Amino acid sequence: MTLALYVLDVPEFEPFVRTAEAAGLTVRRLGDHLELSTAEDEFVLHREGTGIRTALWHAALTGGLHGRIVTFTSDTLHLAKETA
Amino acid sequence: MATASPSARPGAGLPGSRVDGVDHLAFVTWKPRATVDFYTRTLGMPLLHAITATGWVTEDYPDFVHFFFDMGAGNRIAFFYYFGLPEEDAPSDLMHRSRHLAFHVDTEEELLAWRDRLKARGVRVTPPLAHELIESIYFDDPNGIQLEITRPLRPMSDVDARDAELTVRALADVVEGPSPSIEALWQRKAELVRKAAAEGTDR
Numbered sequence: 702m703t704l705a706l707y708v709l710d711v712p713e714f715e716p717f718v719r720t721a722e723a724a725g726l727t728v729r730r731l732g733d734h735l736e737l738s739t740a741e742d743e744f745v746l747h748r749e750g751t752g753i754r755t756a757l758w759h760a761a762l763t764g765g766l767h768g769r770i771v772t773f774t775s776d777t778l779h780l781a782k783e784t785a
Numbered sequence: 786m787a788t789a790s791p792s793a794r795p796g797a798g799l800p801g802s803r804v805d806g807v808d809h810l811a812f813v814t815w816k817p818r819a820t821v822d823f824y825t826r827t828l829g830m831p832l833l834h835a836i837t838a839t840g841w842v843t844e845d846y847p848d849f850v851h852f853f854f855d856m857g858a859g860n861r862i863a864f865f866y867y868f869g870l871p872e873e874d875a876p877s878d879l880m881h882r883s884r885h886l887a888f889h890v891d892t893e894e895e896l897l898a899w900r901d902r903l904k905a906r907g908v909r910v911t912p913p914l915a916h917e918l919i920e921s922i923y924f925d926d927p928n929g930i931q932l933e934i935t936r937p938l939r940p941m942s943d944v945d946a947r948d949a950e951l952t953v954r955a956l957a958d959v960v961e962g963p964s965p966s967i968e969a970l971w972q973r974k975a976e977l978v979r980k981a982a983a984e985g986t987d988r
Contacts, residue, residue, distance in 0.1 A: 707978045709948045712939060713917050732982035733944045756916045762967075763952065765975030770968050 704782045705738035707731065707764035713754075717761050720751040734764050743771070746778040809853060809861040810886065812930055815872045817850070819927035820864055827906045828888075830854035833861060840867075856888065864928075875929055887921065887933035896922060896936045918945070951977045 706721075708714045710733060718735055722728050724746055726737040748758050755775065762773075772779040814820045824830045834853040840846035847867040854862050876884070890896055896913060900922050903910040910924040921935040955973040959965045 705975070707975055709944065711942075711944060731978065732985075733947055734978050734982070754915050756914070760917060762971045763974070764948070765951075765955075765973075765978045766968070766971040767975040767979075769972075 702767060702783070703738050703740060704742070704744060704768040704780060705736050706762055706766050706768070706780065707734040707736055708761070709733060709764050710735050713757055714761070714764075716751060716753045717757060720753060721746060738767075743779065743781045745780075748776045748778075806858070807856075807860040809863045811851075811863040811865065812928065813870075813873075814864040814866055814928050815870075816927050817852075817864070817866045821852070823927050824854040824862065827903065827908060828854075830856055830862070858889075862886070881929065881931055885923075885931035885933055887935045890934055890936050892936060893920070896920065896934060899934050947981075951981060 708718055718728060721737045726739050729736050768780050769783050771781050825832055832852065833855050836851045838849060840848045847870050850866045852864055856862050890899065900910055903924055908924050910922050913920050913922055915938065918938055918941060919935045920938055921933045923931060923933050926932055951974055955970050955977055958973050959969040962969065
């Protein structure tokens with residue numbers, strides 16, 4: 702299955718969606734949410750320089766994750782496809 | 786974006802269907818003078834009422850004073866002072882941060898004015914911190930109760946309530962599962978988001 706995360710389509714998450722899109726994730730609407738997906742096995746996003754507020758960054762997976770977390774720090778979000 | 790208030794629900798006006806806000810929220814103080822001074826002068830909340838009584842509630846209930854301040858919007862904050870009650874230990878830092886009371890203001894201007902006012906009165910107050918939907922300043926009352934003044938960054942809408950429904954469903958599912966974690970919650974949430982989209986129940 703494709704590695705994907707879901708973000709509620711509300712203004713405060715726009716910087717996160719823009720950052721993810723610029724880093725190569727595909728964005729499509731899925732009801733109230735935006736699905737950010739990639740065909741790659743892994744995906745890394747860095748917060749520095751993106752303008753994403755700390756509280757928002759740490760809440761960025763609130764919409765859901767289809768995959769697993771490799772690393773999630775205050776600057777790095779590293780996700781990977783589920784190995785199972 | 787839909788902006789209708791989630792509070793506008795059918796049947797909200799029927800007797801017994803919905804309560805109407807906070808009448809009073811009660812805490813215990815061991816510092817009555819400092820508490821009265823802080824709430825009336827620093828926070829500008831008029832003292833409304835005070836009752837004094839012997840401890841009649843149960844056999845070991847201490848004699849007490851119970852006093853109320855006006856938080857605005859019809860809401861009151863109340864304190865008990867109990868005679869002879871040993872002071873409790875301070876809560877852990879996590880519980881101190883978690884069990885807090887947040888007052889509402891409408892604008893950034895008001896939030897910053899409150900920060901200035903608190904600082905001018907010698908209260909240690911944080912810089913404004915922007916969360917998802919709110920921006921807040923934090924400080925303690927003389928009892929060590931964490932207080933917050935917050936302003937909305939945008940109104941909460943129906944889309945927030947629908948998303949919250951999926952989040953709390955995911956939470957309930959994972960805490961009843963074998964290994965609850967935030968990662969497990971986010972994985973369950975993704976399943977629910979996809980299911981809601983497929984069923985068209987998310988808009």
